[in-house]
Structure formats: structure tokens, C-alpha cells
Amino acid sequence: MTINVHLVGDCALRLWGLTPRQRLERLLRGFPEARLVDQGQPLPASGEVLLLRADYAYDERVMRGLMKATGVALQDSRDGTVVAARGDAGRWHGTARLDGPAMDGLATVSPETVAEGLQAKLRKFDRPWVAPVRTDNLRQLEKALFSGAYKGVTDIITRCVWPTPARWATYLCIRLGLSPNAVTAGSYVFAILAGLWFWQGNYGPALLAAWFMTFLDTVDGKLAPFEKSNLNF
Numbered sequence: 001m002t003i004n005v006h007l008v009g010d011c012a013l014r015l016w017g018l019t020p021r022q023r024l025e026r027l028l029r030g031f032p033e034a035r036l037v038d039q040g041q042p043l044p045a046s047g048e049v050l051l052l053r054a055d056y057a058y059d060e061r062v063m064r065g066l067m068k069a070t071g072v073a074l075q076d077s078r079d080g081t082v083v084a085a086r087g088d089a090g091r092w093h094g095t096a097r098l099d100g101p102a103m104d105g106l107a108t109v110s111p112e113t114v115a116e117g118l119q120a121k122l123r124k125f126d127r128p129w130v131a132p133v134r135t136d137n138l139r140q141l142e143k144a145l146f147s148g149a150y151k152g153v154t155d156i157i158t159r160c161v162w163p164t165p166a167r168w169a170t171y172l173c174i175r176l177g178l179s180p181n182a183v184t185a186g187s188y189v190f191a192i193l194a195g196l197w198f199w200q201g202n203y204g205p206a207l208l209a210a211w212f213m214t215f216l217d218t219v220d221g222k223l224a225p226f227e228k229s230n231l232n233f
Contacts, residue, residue, distance in 0.1 A: 003048045003067065004089070005036045006096045011055035013133050015142055017174050020133045021054045030060070031067050042094050049089040051096055056083050057141060061128045065114035073098075073106040074114060076130055083130050146170065169219045180220040187216035 005028060011020045018026070028034045034050070043049055050066060052058070056076075066074065066086055074084040082098045085106055092102045115128035131141055146167050173183060190213035197206035 001033060001048060002035050003031075003033050003050050003086070004044055005034050005050045005052065006041075006043060007036075007039065007054040008051050008096050008098055009054045011133050013135065013138055015057060015133060015138070015145065016170075020057055023057065024052060024054065027058065027060060027063055031063070033067060043092050043096055044089045045094070047089050048086065049092065050086045051084060051092075051098055053083045053098065055133055057131050057133055057145070058084075059111060059115065059128045059130065061115035062111045062130055065109075065128075069109065069114055071106055072109045072114070073103055074109055074111070074130070076132070077110045077112065081132075143167070166215065166218045169215075170223050173219065173223050178223075180223045183216050183220035183223060187213045187220065190216065 007021055007024060013019065015023060025036060028036050048070065062074070066072070066084060069086060071087050072085065073082050075081065076083050082103065085098055085103060087106055091105075095102070111128040111130055131137070131144075133141065146163075190209045194206045194209035194213060197203075197209060
């Protein structure tokens with residue numbers, strides 16, 4: 001079943017180089033059933049419609065839950081703001097709005113009720129979330145998105161030492177337009193140098209090269225979700 005997705009509103013602020021609309025566009029590519037409608041296009045007369053506020057950031061788990069649920073209105077748990085709604089197109093009468101009579105009869109859900117908190121792949125529990133993108137919380141959101149990619153169970157260096165310098169390095173890579181593959185290539189160079197210096201008995205330089213290799217391995221993994229070929233700053 002095709003779900004026609006319409007983005008309501010807009011926001012020019014950028015999270016890791018992407019506006020909330022661009023971030024949503026990328027997120028929706030992971031859902032084959034979702035058909036993102038071009039900005040300004042009217043709602044269809046029939047079929048399933050998903051409305052999303054384009055000035056919010058969405059947890060992927062919440063989006064997955066919205067793809068499965070219908071006849072729902074998603075509220076921000078903090079203040080009750082309706083940030084998304086899904087239902088039959090007929091109830092909106094061609095107007096993409098997240099308020100008014102069109103919302104009557106929709107079941108109210110929150111991120112916590114529409115999505116699971118357990119992330120098996122990352123071996124941790126995190127509350128599903130949505131958040132407005134504003135000037136006063138921009139850096140906090142970027143930090144949260146970056147930290148969310150870390151596993152719940154990992155070594156002490158990765159958890160306690162790498163995050164801050166890795167975040168700075170990721171910012172720099174984005175601004176320089178470096179791809180994850182370029183960073184991975186750099187880590188390979190340090191891996192080769194480490195092996196060569198260990199073989200020669202130069203243990204100090206070899207250990208430093210090994211540390212740089214593991215650091216770049218962290219950076220390329222964190223850079224991948226934010227990669228975009230035409231970043232503008």
C-alpha cells in the first residue's frame with residue numbers, strides 16, 4: 001500500500017548540514033511504501049496520507065511506527081503539539097493541516113506508544129522521540145543525533161574518550177565535504193603504518209598510528225548518516 005507523505009511547514013535551520021525537510025526526505029527513502037509528495041502539491045482525494053511537520057526532527061523508530069499505524073495523531077510528549085497524522089485522505093478535503101476538524105476521531109499517540117525503546121542492534125534502550133528544530137536547541141539536537149549512533153555496550157575508550165573529538169572531527173569532515181569512504185581510506189593508511197612500524201620495532205609510532213586508525217574508524221561510522229553530496233553552509 002502506498003502512503004502519500006506531505007510535509008507541513010518548513011525550517012531553514014540545519015542539523016549536520018541538512019534542513020529538517022532534507023533530513024525527512026532521506027529518512028523516508030528507507031520506507032518503500034512512502035511516496036513523498038512534492039512541496040505545494042495538493043492532497044489526493046483518496047488513499048492513505050501521512051502529514052509530517054517539516055520543522056521537527058524524527059526518530060527513525062517513530063517513523064517506522066507511523067508507517068504501520070493508521071488513524072493516528074502523533075503528539076510531542078513534552079507539550080502535546082501535534083506533529084504528525086496519518087489517515088484516509090478524504091478527512092482532510094485537500095488541505096494539509098494538523099489541526100481543525102480533520103483531526104477529529106484520530107487516536108492520539110506519543111513517540112513512546114508508537115515505537116519501541118529497545119534498540120537491539122545498538123544493544124541499548126532509548127526512549128523514542130520527536131523534537132522541534134529551533135535555534136536554541138540546535139547544538140543539543142546535533143549532539144543527541146551523534147550520541148544516538150553509539151552502542152549501549154562498548155569499550156571505555158569509545159564511550160568516554162572518543163565522542164567529543166569524534167564529533168569535532170565529524171563536523172570538520174562535513175564542512176570539508178569528505179565522504180565516509182575517504183575517512184575509511186585514511187584509517188587504512190594508519191593501519192598499514194602501524195603494522196609496518198610494529199614489524200620494525202618502532203612501538204611508539206606504531207601505537208599512535210593504531211590509535212589514529214581506531215579514531216578514524218569511529219569517525220567514518222558517525223559520518224555516514226550525515227553524508228550528503230551537496231552540503232551548503
